[in-house]
Amino acid sequence: MTLSDYERDMEGCSRCASCKWVPFNQMRSWRFAKNCPSITRYDFHAYSGGGRMLMGLSMVKGRSELTDEVADIIYRCQLCGACDTACKVYRDDIDLSEVLLELRTTCVEQGKLIPEHMMVIDSLKREGNVLGEPKAERGAWAHGLPVKNINNEKADVIFHTGCRYSYDRELWPTLRGTVKLLLSAGLDVGIAFSEESCCGGRAYEMGFRGEAQNYAEDMLSRVKASGAKLIVTPCADGYAHFRYIYPRMGKALPVEVMHVSEVILHLVKEGKLSLKNEVPMLVTWHDPCHLGRMSEPYLPEWNGDKIMRTLDRKRAGHNGVYDVPRELLKFIPGVDLVEMERIREWSWCCGAGGGVYEAYPELCTFSALERIEEARSTGAEAMATSCPWCHVAFREALAETGDSFPVYDILDLVQQSVGLSPETSEEIQGGERK
Amino acid sequence: MKQTGPSLISPPIGDEAYKDLEEAVGPEFVTREPAVLDGYAWQPLWNEGPEMWVHRPIAVVLPASTEEVQAVVKICNKHGLKFKAICTGWGALAGPRCENVVQIELRRMDRILEIDEKNMFVVVEPHAIGGQVMAETMRKGLHTHIVSSGAASSPLASATSCVGCAPDGTYMNWSSRNLLGVEWVLPDGEVIRLGTLGSGDGWFCGDGPGPSLRGVLRGRLGAFGGNGVFTKCALKLYNWPGPPEPVPEGFLYDTELELPPHCKAYIMFFPDRKSLADATQAITVEGIGYNAFKPGMGSLLTMIVPHLLHKESWKKAKYLKKAIQAFNYQFLEVLATDSAEELEFQEAVMRDEVSKHGGFMMDMEHTGMAEMIFWTFVLSSNYPIFFKAAGMFITAYGQDESHHSMVMASPDGEKIKQKWIDRGGILDDNADSGIHFMMEESTVSHYEEPIEFDHRNPDQTRTIKPIEMEFTHMQAEHCMESGITSPVMRKMFGPTEGFYTKWQKGIGKIIDPRGCADDYLYNAEPVEGEPLPDDPAILEMTEKLADIATKMAWTEDGPLE
Ligand SMILES: Cc1cc2nc3c(=O)[nH]c(=O)nc-3n(C[C@H](O)[C@H](O)[C@H](O)COP(=O)(O)OP(=O)(O)OC[C@H]3O[C@@H](n4cnc5c(N)ncnc54)[C@H](O)[C@@H]3O)c2cc1C
Ligand code: SF4
Ligand code: SF4
Numbered sequence: 001m002t003l004s005d006y007e008r009d010m011e012g013c014s015r016c017a018s019c020k021w022v023p024f025n026q027m028r029s030w031r032f033a034k035n036c037p038s039i040t041r042y043d044f045h046a047y048s049g050g051g052r053m054l055m056g057l058s059m060v061k062g063r064s065e066l067t068d069e070v071a072d073i074i075y076r077c078q079l080c081g082a083c084d085t086a087c088k089v090y091r092d093d094i095d096l097s098e099v100l101l102e103l104r105t106t107c108v109e110q111g112k113l114i115p116e117h118m119m120v121i122d123s124l125k126r127e128g129n130v131l132g133e134p135k136a137e138r139g140a141w142a143h144g145l146p147v148k149n150i151n152n153e154k155a156d157v158i159f160h161t162g163c164r165y166s167y168d169r170e171l172w173p174t175l176r177g178t179v180k181l182l183l184s185a186g187l188d189v190g191i192a193f194s195e196e197s198c199c200g201g202r203a204y205e206m207g208f209r210g211e212a213q214n215y216a217e218d219m220l221s222r223v224k225a226s227g228a229k230l231i232v233t234p235c236a237d238g239y240a241h242f243r244y245i246y247p248r249m250g251k252a253l254p255v256e257v258m259h260v261s262e263v264i265l266h267l268v269k270e271g272k273l274s275l276k277n278e279v280p281m282l283v284t285w286h287d288p289c290h291l292g293r294m295s296e297p298y299l300p301e302w303n304g305d306k307i308m309r310t311l312d313r314k315r316a317g318h319n320g321v322y323d324v325p326r327e328l329l330k331f332i333p334g335v336d337l338v339e340m341e342r343i344r345e346w347s348w349c350c351g352a353g354g355g356v357y358e359a360y361p362e363l364c365t366f367s368a369l370e371r372i373e374e375a376r377s378t379g380a381e382a383m384a385t386s387c388p389w390c391h392v393a394f395r396e397a398l399a400e401t402g403d404s405f406p407v408y409d410i411l412d413l414v415q416q417s418v419g420l421s422p423e424t425s426e427e428i429q430g431g432e433r434k
Numbered sequence: 435m436k437q438t439g440p441s442l443i444s445p446p447i448g449d450e451a452y453k454d455l456e457e458a459v460g461p462e463f464v465t466r467e468p469a470v471l472d473g474y475a476w477q478p479l480w481n482e483g484p485e486m487w488v489h490r491p492i493a494v495v496l497p498a499s500t501e502e503v504q505a506v507v508k509i510c511n512k513h514g515l516k517f518k519a520i521c522t523g524w525g526a527l528a529g530p531r532c533e534n535v536v537q538i539e540l541r542r543m544d545r546i547l548e549i550d551e552k553n554m555f556v557v558v559e560p561h562a563i564g565g566q567v568m569a570e571t572m573r574k575g576l577h578t579h580i581v582s583s584g585a586a587s588s589p590l591a592s593a594t595s596c597v598g599c600a601p602d603g604t605y606m607n608w609s610s611r612n613l614l615g616v617e618w619v620l621p622d623g624e625v626i627r628l629g630t631l632g633s634g635d636g637w638f639c640g641d642g643p644g645p646s647l648r649g650v651l652r653g654r655l656g657a658f659g660g661n662g663v664f665t666k667c668a669l670k671l672y673n674w675p676g677p678p679e680p681v682p683e684g685f686l687y688d689t690e691l692e693l694p695p696h697c698k699a700y701i702m703f704f705p706d707r708k709s710l711a712d713a714t715q716a717i718t719v720e721g722i723g724y725n726a727f728k729p730g731m732g733s734l735l736t737m738i739v740p741h742l743l744h745k746e747s748w749k750k751a752k753y754l755k756k757a758i759q760a761f762n763y764q765f766l767e768v769l770a771t772d773s774a775e776e777l778e779f780q781e782a783v784m785r786d787e788v789s790k791h792g793g794f795m796m797d798m799e800h801t802g803m804a805e806m807i808f809w810t811f812v813l814s815s816n817y818p819i820f821f822k823a824a825g826m827f828i829t830a831y832g833q834d835e836s837h838h839s840m841v842m843a844s845p846d847g848e849k850i851k852q853k854w855i856d857r858g859g860i861l862d863d864n865a866d867s868g869i870h871f872m873m874e875e876s877t878v879s880h881y882e883e884p885i886e887f888d889h890r891n892p893d894q895t896r897t898i899k900p901i902e903m904e905f906t907h908m909q910a911e912h913c914m915e916s917g918i919t920s921p922v923m924r925k926m927f928g929p930t931e932g933f934y935t936k937w938q939k940g941i942g943k944i945i946d947p948r949g950c951a952d953d954y955l956y957n958a959e960p961v962e963g964e965p966l967p968d969d970p971a972i973l974e975m976t977e978k979l980a981d982i983a984t985k986m987a988w989t990e991d992g993p994l995e
Contacts, residue, residue: 011486011890012825014479016818017522017586023685024585024815027565030546043496043541044465045473045523058472063443063490070469089685090818092740093825307825307888308741 001301003056003102008306010057012094019049019083019096022346032341032374035082037349037367046073049083049096056103071112074103076363079205079354080289085317085345092314093306097294104207116359117206124211128197129163130358139193141165141172143428145179148190150226155190157182158228160219160242162235163198164388170395171388173422177415178234178260185272187263189232192222201241204249206355216251223253234260234411236387237353239321240290247298259291259321261386264414265328275417278334283408284380285325285337286371287347288387293317294353317345325386325410332417338378348374350390357393368397372405382406384413442475442485444533447492451513455495455536458505463496463542470494474537477526478826478889482899482920486889488529491518491537498542500617500625500665507663508623510536510950517621518659518952519595521560521588527596527658527919531954538663540588546570547666553638554671555614560590560664564814567669569679577674577812579606584817594618594664595656597917599834599880601727601811603873604718606672610652611874614640614668618651621662621946637668650941655917660953661945675772682809686816687738689806696777697724697770699804702788702795704763711841713791714765718837718876722780725768725811728841730867731758733820736886740823743862755864762866763793768811824861826889828898829882830905833914837872837879843912844868847883850904854885859897861886899967903975910982921960926980929987 021027022035034040038047045051052074058064077100084096107113123132141161148155159182165175182189200215219242223231231253233239242257267273296319302309322344329337342348351357351367372394375383385391386409394407415422447466455464465471471490478486492515497503510517516535520528523539530537544561551574556567565585567578581592581600589609592598594616598609606612615631615638628651630636632644640648651661675696682691693699704710710728718726735743735758742748748755767784771777788795798804810816820827831847833840852865863886872879885901887894906923909916915931918924928935938957946953967973 008890011478013476014524014818014821014826015477016524016821018818021563021565021586024565025682025685025689025809025813027569027585027813028679028681030562030566030570033563033566033569039541043463043539044470044494045539046465046467046470051470051473054473054476055469057476058469063472064468067467067469069467073470090822092822307823308744310741 001098001102003099003106004060006095006099006102007057007060009094009096009099010053010060012091013050013053015050016090017050018090019087021086022342023086023089026341026346028341031377032348035086035342035346035348037080037351037363037370038077040370041363041366042076047076049087049100052077052103053096053099056099066106066110066112068112071107071114074107075114075117075355076360077354078289078349078351078356078367080349081293081317082289082346082349085293088314088316092309095306095315101205104205105209106207108207114359117355120206120355120358121203121208121211124198124203124215129167130198130202131163131167133167136194138166138196139191141175141428142179142191142193145176146183147179148188150190150192150222150228151195153190154227156188156229157190158223158226158231159189159191160199160231160233160235160238161191161196162233162238162388164392165234166196168388168392169425171391171409172428174409174411174415175234176423176428177420178411180420181264181267181273181415181418182232185267190226190228195222199238199241201237201245202355204241204245205353209249212245213249213251216246216249220251220253223255229255231255231257232260232263233257234388236288236290236295237389240295243295244298252298259295259324259386261328261410262321262324264411265324265331268328268331273418275331275333275414277417277419279332279413279416280334281413282336282338282379282381283329283384283413284340284375284378285329285343286340286350286375286383286385286390287322287343288385288390289347289349289353291387292320292322292347293345295320320345325384328410328414329384332413335413338380340374340378342374350387350393351397352389352393357389364393365397365400368393369401372398372403376405382408384408384410386410442487442489444490444492444535447515447536448513451509451515452493454509454512455493455506458509459495459497459502463498464493466493474520474523474529474539477529479525480828481526482902483895484892488526489532489535491530491535494537494539496539496542500619503538503619503663503665504623504625506536506538507619507621507950511622511948514948516950516952519560519663521591522563522583522586524583524587527955531952532958535952543665548637549574549576550638551576555638555668556671557637557666557668558590559666560588562590563587564589568813571671572674572676572680573678575674575678576671577606578669578671579603579609579612580814581609582817584814586818589669590664590667593669594652594667595658597655599871599873599878601871602725603871603880604723604726608873608878610648610656612670613648614638614670616640616651616664617666619663619665621951622948631668653938657953658919658955660942660951660956662951673772675770676812680809680813682805686810686819687806689809691805691809693804693808694770696773697808698777698781699798699807700767700769700784700795701798701801702765702767702784702793703761704765704791704793707763707841707844709791709793710763710765711838713787713793715837715872715876716787717767717784718872720783721875722769722783723767724770726766727869727871728765730863730869730884731762731764732863732865732867733869733884736823736861736863737819743823749862758864759866766807768808770812820884820886824886824888827884827886828902830885830901831909832880832882832917833909834878834880835914837870837876839912839914840879840881841870843914844881846908847881847905850901850908851883851885854897854901857897859887859894859901896969900969900971900975903972903979907975907978907982910979913986919955921954921958922964923979925960926983930983932988933990
């Protein structure tokens with residue numbers, strides 16, 4: 001698909017502005033009524049979902065050119081999908097998120113590249129990850145864990161760690177604890193150590209389709225060779241990309257993909273994990289875009305007039321993962337959940353997605369701080385989430401402002417309740433085991 | 435007022451003017467990037483086409499305060515540019531309608547400045563949208579009038595500048611009636627404050643002590659940006675007896691939240707149009723209802739089963755269509771009251787009038803739809819659904835007159851609509867979709883025929899102008915008032931309506947001596963020699979209208995007779 005293939009979608013925009021706001025039934029205050037970090041920060045219509053489509057339309061109709069300024073606006077967007085969900089409350093014939101993706105690809109095709117994204121792509125090419133870290137160290141986090149190496153052993157479950165978890169040492173205790181839980185519950189888990197690569201989703205979002213395609217193929221062949229029945233990932237980004245972007249590229253994985261929170265809930269319900277310790281805490285839950293609305297599985301393109309598209313073929317964000325973490329929190333004794341105003345399909349983005357973390361740290365910080373303020377307004381003592389990128393966006397925004405507000409991965413709370421103490425960095429020795 | 439070709443693109447803004455704008459609001463808040471400007475030029479709604487673009491603005495500015503608005507307006511005066519304010523910008527009313535327009539996007543002026551619970555008013559800036567104002571006022575047991583463009587649109591824009599009727603008008607009146615103190619940047623850059631605000635006595639009254647120019651600032655329908663920029667206003671609030679923070683599950687048809695105590699939704703059916711008109715007027719005169727309107731069965735179908743209306747089988751479903759039409763004389767009443775006694779009284783009055791006029795009524799709880807109807811109307815969250823079935827809609831007719839004349843005129847509207855459905859120009863919604871609602875305890879009633887079409891289909895787009903002309907013709911024949919927003923039509927019909935155009939123009943010259951406001955929709959003069967569209971249907975209708983206008987014209991000293 002190309003941008004012009006979405007001309008009817010773009011022309012469909014009535015300019016109703018719904019894409020700038022949480023769905024109106026859910027609007028509870030003046031303060032937290034907005035849904036789009038980009039237009040909230042920059043204010044011109046072009047920064048909203050609808051405004052972005054109209055820039056695309058203007059270019060497709062030959063009324064304007066893709067200039068550096070236009071490309072810059074296109075990139076200042078987390079591809080968080082909040083606009084798409086809001087638009088689809090009313091419309092069946094506009095696929096806003098898809099237009100935003102096509103705009104990115106158009107930029108890349110026309111050579112409108114930005115250095116920060118190029119660095120990510122270079123890093124992907126050189127080291128197979130988006131963080132510029134050495135490929136050889138990708139499995140270092142698993143040092144000493146009794147986990148299989150899928151490069152030379154069969155395992156039922158492939159644990160796809162993702163770039164951020166693999167290299168962010170602050171997240172390693174969470175990650176290692178989680179794998180220990182899976183193993184203790186009897187799962188036959190394997191990882192690819194240094195052979196694991198980025199899922200390629202970030203490249204796709206940045207507009208580099210060819211790169212993304214390569215990583216999808218790499219993943220596909222690894223999965224096929226492993227004979228695994230299930231892929232589990234703690235990375236919400238990867239989860240969404242496997243469920244949506246891979247099939248969109250024609251590279252659907254041949255096995256089931258689960259987010260680790262889904263697996264943990266399953267194990268708790270089956271009695272294989274016991275959440276017995278009190279974790280007395282009033283928490284609020286941040287729905288990561290990639291675990292929520294953006295993880296809704298791919299649906300094939302509708303051929304013909306989308307006005308006639310049936311609801312089961314409309315990707316409107318309702319089939320993301322929303323209830324699983326909430327249910328899991330309920331299982332943890334002592335945890336009380338208090339909701340923010342912008343949740344589920346209309347959740348506010350942390351700011352990190354779509355290449356914004358890499359290229360526009362100021363926009364990322366703005367989004368993250370807005371979310372922390374919302375979390376605080378609930379009276380919660382802490383915010384829980386389940387995406388390493390969200391976690392890092394919050395952590396860095398807080399550090400930048402010298403503010404503090406506890407942010408937990410739900411996996412940390414689970415581990416506390418199970419009674420697993422987090423390992424210290426001294427306990428985690430660097431270096432690959434195998 | 436010359437149009438610059440099919441793409442309506444003005445020459446770029448000069449560097450000096452642009453630099454002045456940057457200095458006024460900060461470089462970050464001005465743009466002249468063509469693709470960004472086109473976001474303000476794409477306006478398919480209320481656009482008479484054939485293109486869906488209006489004029490591309492030469493720049494867009496984002497002022498953050500009255501002072502910045504004032505500075506921008508003065509810069510336009512200095513450089514001979516025009517300007518036009520935009521809030522949500524849902525429709526061609528808000529885009530530039532001529533060359534050289536600086537679009538003043540008011541998104542950064544979005545505060546709710548005060549909610550005065552005791553005196554029941556709210557003070558807002560332009561971009562505090564309806565949904566936000568509602569959410570904050572409901573917490574205090576108060577509610578805000580929102581027009582049927584819904585929660586996304588600006589209550590200030592509606593009250594100061596743009597029409598103002600809605601189904602909640604049965605309880606919360608017209609937007610213009612709710613307008614209290616106002617802060618106004620005139621087209622020459624002067625700031626004036628109206629009503630009590632002008633005499634330093636706060637916001638509570640629009641008519642003084644202090645200057646009262648409410649009639650001048652908006653007339654009946656509003657100046658659509660043609661009279662300057664309104665930067666703050668106070669709006670009257672009404673009682674909200676429901677919960678302070680209603681949070682339904684779901685977004686639209688999946689809405690779930692119990693009805694609050696003493697709140698209900700009723701639907702009533704009548705045997706014919708006359709009994710519908712009589713009964714609903716009698717009910718409204720008694721002050722019954724919180725939100726009340728006659729939906730069209732066709733409009734309901736477009737929302738609930740949009741696909742069906744595109745199918746060949748629907749076109750041929752003669753008896754199904756007739757059966758549906760049998761329910762056309764219906765009326766929806768949303769009741770929100772403070773006590774069991776009040777609810778009982780309202781129900782009793784309704785029951786009495788309905789049975790007197792041979793109708794019957796049903797508590798919508800029996801249909802399972804009460805919650806959805808109640809909340810989506812009370813929260814104004816349903817309106818963009820008009821665009822689901824076909825992509826675009828326009829309102830043909832859109833008149834406000836006495837209730838009887840409006841309801842009894844609708845068969846003519848339905849006939850026009852059916853003719854164009856038969857020609858394949860618009861979506862077949864059974865042509866029975868006239869919508870009515872009342873304001874001011876029924877002294878004014880609104881009627882409109884929603885017409886749904888796909889603006890991406892040139893065959894359908896071409897039909898819209900002729901349809902609108904035909905409706906205008908019908909209005910003229912029935913001597914109905916008309917809200918005319920095109921210079922040619924204003925010139926034609928000004929003499930039939932007391933030469934109001936001359937008064938309007940006279941005021942315009944005083945407040946806008948350099949002609950800087952984009953007043954195309956309000957009091958701009960037609961361009962001599964401007965070519966008329968070459969569509970025979972439009973030409974024929976224009977001639978007919980000219981005939982009527984000549985017959986009805988007054989002299990400057992009074993009626994012709
Ligand atoms: C689906 C739909 C249904 C509708 N139904 C109704 C209805 O039932 N009743 C009704 O009254 N209207 C109705 N309308 C029209 C409606 O009045 C306007 O669309 C709405 O009020 C516009 O609000 P907005 O925030 O979008 O303002 P905009 O579209 O931004 O502006 C509306 C007009 O006001 C001017 N304006 C805005 N702000 C200012 C300002 N601060 N100073 C000076 N001028 C300003 C603009 O230039 C423009 O001409 C409907 C529209 C839609 C799309
Ligand atoms: S919600 Fe959809 S139709 Fe409305 S302005 Fe946004 S993109 Fe356009
Ligand atoms: S994807 Fe997110 S950031 Fe981008 S325009 Fe839509 S709501 Fe805004």
